[in-house]
Amino acid sequence: MNALLHSAVAIMTPLLLAAMGGLFTELSGMLNIALEGLMLMGAFSSIVFTYLSGSMIWGVLLGIVATMLLATLLAVVTLNLKSNVFITGLATNLLASGLTIVLSFRLFGNKGVVVFDRIGSLPRWDIPLVSDIPVLGAMISGHSPFVYLSWVLLALSSWVLYKTPFGLRLRAAGLHEKTLVSLGLSPSAYRFIAFLVSAFACAIAGAVLTLNLGAFVPNITSGKGWIALVVIFLGQKKPLGLLGASLVFGFADAFSNYAQGAWNVPADFILAIPYLFTLLAMVIVSIHADWKERIKR
Amino acid sequence: MSDTAVTMHDIVKTYRETGRCANDHVDLTVGRGEILCLAGENGAGKTTLMKVLYGMEKPESGTITVMGKRVKIDSPLDANRLGIGMVHQHFMLVDEYTVAQNVILGREPMHNRFTIDADAAKRLVDEVIHAHGFSIDPSARVGSLTVGQKQQVEIVKMLYRDVDILILDEPTAVLTEQETASLFGTLRTLRDTGKSLILITHKLHEIKAISDRVAIMRQGRMVGHYETASVDERELAGLMMGKSFSPAIGKTPYGRKQETVLRFAQVSVVRRNQGRPMLKDVSFVARTGEILGFAGVGGNGLGELESVLAGTLPISGGTITHRGQDISKSDAHRLRERGLAYVPSDRLKVGSALEASVSENLIIAARKRFSRHGMMRGKHIMQHARTLIDTYSVQGTADMPIGTLSGGNIQKVILAREIAQYRDYIVFSEPTWGLDIASSKFVHTQMIALRDAGASVLLLSSNLDEILSLSDRVLIFSRGSIVAELEGERLHTVTKEEMGAYMLGMHVREAAHE
């Protein structure tokens, strides 16, 4: 059970990060389906830059820069050339998927899995005191720094969104953009920044995937960006909700991994469980929302 | 120091998308401490001119002088900095935010370099509210406020920005008589403290009631500035429309043989977990050959009545009969099959599909008639559209998306469709809301003609002038119930103040003393 909770937290981290980034674009009024592509770009560039620079910190930082460049392209086309955000998001996903494979082929002569054995593994941090608490200690202690970074970032985004002028205006852009326009503020400017923020968070989310594995696998994100989008809706677009929703999903994933080993159930079958589980959660949330709506009437 | 607050000179503004010249070499002057009405028909260019002044539209040429200084206004921020504020016709408010958050948005008081000082925000907003005698709670959510209160928030938002010149775009369009009176009181107080106010309007009696001067625009040009005292309503209307105008509508009293078409008996609509019913024991009959007016303030049941008539809101008690048959449980589909004709209050969101063509919009309720064995009969549909476009002189063609038509023409299309559809009764909800004088008159003429042809016309309207000038019988709603029925002589002698008192649920005599 402890191992299950521990791996649930580890699995939820990239989801939480990507969903956090997506929260900014979502609240600014853009349906950002490019989370998947941005994550993939972050995953690829972080490990390649780590490999090239020999430092994980530089690797992740440069990975963030590369992902932000991709997001800039997405933002310019969407906001300045006024394209449909769904389609440009789709384009970003396609581009990231194609570009990472093309570059991997060009740089390493390999279109498949690229293993970087030189870079070593991520450190694990034991949290003093907390690690002694039963259950909770095992759950939240002994993770990679990224896990703790994601929590710090979650607190930070909550503060930015709800306590700063930037957050107030960003959310206004999503709720009623004409209000901003009438005050001489540009909704596009806030959306542009939101795209960059989501690229920042997705880059880290991607880095977690590849640096944990020490390898790049084509399309390693395998739908995690989409799940992150589901997490945003399940979490009712609130920072704490994201934490809960991604934990639920992480747990479902961890459980199916465990079941696969323990009961010898076919892998594909087991992999379907998180999707069905999320589907069920979606339905329950919407029944609940519908019920609340009816009461209001 | 001069006495003029704003001078706009030779402003030209052409909309690139349509190529239409909205402002054709327009001049405007606004004095200090005066209320100026900017009047004109829809599409005369009033709002465009004010958006230029507020920095939301860039003119091709022309100069603006504010407080004696030549200025360049590129954005609302510039306008605010120069002391110019604007209250838009469609509120620029975030419903999910509190009053205080809405007011400070874009000019937030800071706690430190990064954090908003929420307490200071509340305090500052409360100060503005109190200084001007408003009655709103800074921590209330804007979505829960009434229309009149939302407008107060808009004004507070501008006063918080220390404006000296305040533009209001059709501020009374959504207000009741009482709210309008209170708004006018506020505006006079603001004027007396030295602020200049510009009101965009096309309501003649309001121009007379509130303004010191009036500037009239017609088809993108400035007709002239006038002292309000020196022109009467008839002259104003003539200046706005460019031809002589008779405000009264010729109407013959009804006297045909009357049959009951629709009967409401003790109809109620209750929502769960809500103490007060939306409609309570509403009983009335609608007869052929009469216009039955329904008057009421927003939120007092007219909206629900409209939905019940349309078949989109199920009733929780009572019965509705149409020609003796129970239709209490009928939905929109069944009602349409029985011949429901209905001009909805929300023309754009309910009454039309903006991206669909005019011909497609014209057959929505009659689609069975225009199809055979499930296939649409294209030629018939186009023929039908052309006939109606001609009959109602709609400015547009059958295959244009209806959204590209003007507001008045969209309403004509809806009217044409519903009149072609009607069998014995027809419902009009706010049929002239936002329409200019000429279009309104067209709608009113159609309603009279329908009644004279023997239709039972149900008119739901918050515009008392419209109710009083058209209806043969009036039912007044307050808090979901009918509080008064006026007919015959009583209808001719009732004053708007008395009507207002009924609508607010007050006793008539008490109201008269106020």
Place this chain on the structure above:
Amino acid sequence: MNDRMDRRWKRFLGVPRSALGSLVILFIALAAVFLLSFLLSKTPARTLRYFFIGPLQNTYYLGNMLNTSIPLIFSALGVSLAMRAGSFNLGGEGQLYGGAFIATVSAVAMAGWGIAGVICAIVLGAVTGGVMAAFSGYLRMKWQTNELITTFLLSNAVSLVVGYLIAGPFMDPATNLIATRKIPESFRFSRILEPSNLSSALVMALVMTVVVHLYLYRTKSGYELRMYGLNPRFARYGGINSGSYLVLPMFLSGALYGLGGAMAIFGTYYACMKDFSVGMGWNALAVALIARFRPVAIIPAALFFAYIESGARNAMLHSDVTFEIASIVQSVVFFLVTSSVLQRIGTKRERG
């Protein structure tokens, strides 16, 4: 979220089209191919030649290119039908895969039925896709559950389960491939351009395009569907039964996907291979978007898409670039195709 999206999509559908704007986009896409060739290839001229001329150089490549477009046409029609009704079917891949799987196994089971077996198997495949999509439509009708997400989730789950079934109980022990048994030879569609893979399914694709077009623009049900998609409140106001237009278009949409899957099996693959459908759902979505959900425009859009894929495949086979440059070129087109700024280049001002 749906309201907000609806508005965006409608704006997208309403953007005026201009020939010049489309040419600019095409030019940028071609420039991207050139750029990629020069950057990534040691023999750019050879790469370019195979990319552009390759798909057209002989009947084999031409036929294969046309064949690639068949499932795209069916699936893009599926996307468009749902979209025209204001619903989003993002689960096409699972519906296509599920439909193909059911069609295959039922064809194998009904080997002795002759032509009736072919029809039954294809109909079962279509119904499978339809039911999957209709389920999401039903959830939306009942509880306003966001169908964009439920179709996606259900599709992923079904894809994995189908993958398990192909690799497990239904695997053909006779081959090394992870695939089901092959459908009977008498069930297979005839090849119409030997030696390529092109089958008579192409005719079905063209017929289906016309059928969907006629349905949308010439029938009462199609009219009601479009009005519901443009403005649900208007449709309800006009007495259109709104609930059914959340479910019916989704069913038809899923059924077209399932049909596309069945066509791929009966025309090309003959057996349902594991993960054969990967990417097809997204590509179909892309084709439908380029065509702006207009059935007739889907054919050129699908051909364009197939051309780029075939070009990239050719360049990969005969030169030194990887196939994935196709996705880069496609993404360039996507980035630009809905830009209202680019689309307005050269359009005349409406109304004087």
